[in-house]
Amino acid sequence: MRPLPLRKFFLPSLTRAFLLRVLLLSISCLLIFNYLLIPLRIQGQSMEPTYRDNSFAFCWRLQYLFSKPARSDVVTLRYAGRKVMLLKRIIALAGDTVAFRKGILFVNGQRTPEPYVRYTSNWDLSERTIKPGHVYVVGDNRNTIMSRHRFGQIPVNRIIGGVIP
């Protein structure tokens, strides 16, 4: 097979087949990157160091098509739509109890290791039970005052998908 000349590669002749290929590729990209693998530009420090401010990732929308959200999963949550989403980690599921004592997470009364948390905190949160149809989400960056950090239980239907990588 002879290599394609550079000129032909960059300036292809506009045949019907070529235009059809371009059209199909454009439609595929539009569908994939709008509905299945949504590009994310991360802004904010609430998931550091796992996801740094201004880094890039994808939201994989089919992540929970055949499985349910699990503890330690990083998920994207919707507000009014999918243009602005919230990135958080699930730490407890419906029916679980969750508490923080001096920054240490306790799920169902058991001390739960969090290898993804690098910055220690002194968060204290009394024990609470997660409602049915909800999951408990927190950011990985605990190096902020608890009152400033947005976390808590959210309805499962707020989850848009998982995060890649």
Next chain:
Amino acid sequence: MINRKSIIAVLLLLTAVITFFLLPGDEKKIRSNLSSLADYCSTPQQEPMLEALKKASLTAKLCAIPCRVSIDSLDLDRDLSQKEISNHLLMMKKQMVATRFTFHDITVQITGRQAAISTTLRLKGNTMNGRFTDAYEFDIRAVKTDGKWLFSSFHVVEFMER
């Protein structure tokens, strides 16, 4: 003959496109008001006091009298007068230096002279404590009064419960 037909078709299409983009429909007016609201609420790095006062007054003019504001996390759920809206905005501008407000994912449902708007407000900027980004989901209501769409209520949707 074919050429004349094509020209007429193109002209008709152009007229339709121009009409669609230039004639302000109700939804377009509401979206435009939201965009103005975001501009007025945004604060550049060094905003002159006079400019801030002007923006606060223009923001109040986008709102109906009274305008209901409910934000559970601030324990706020009451009707605000235009003066109160201006004062709140000026206070907020003082605390949030160089902050940009933008509305995303806007959906507008119009029923007669009333409209229900769902949107995400994104904030990006600086406070006295440093750089920040934040987002809030809003349910907004608007009413048509004397041909103008005015915001009659703002409600922050709190979907995260500690």
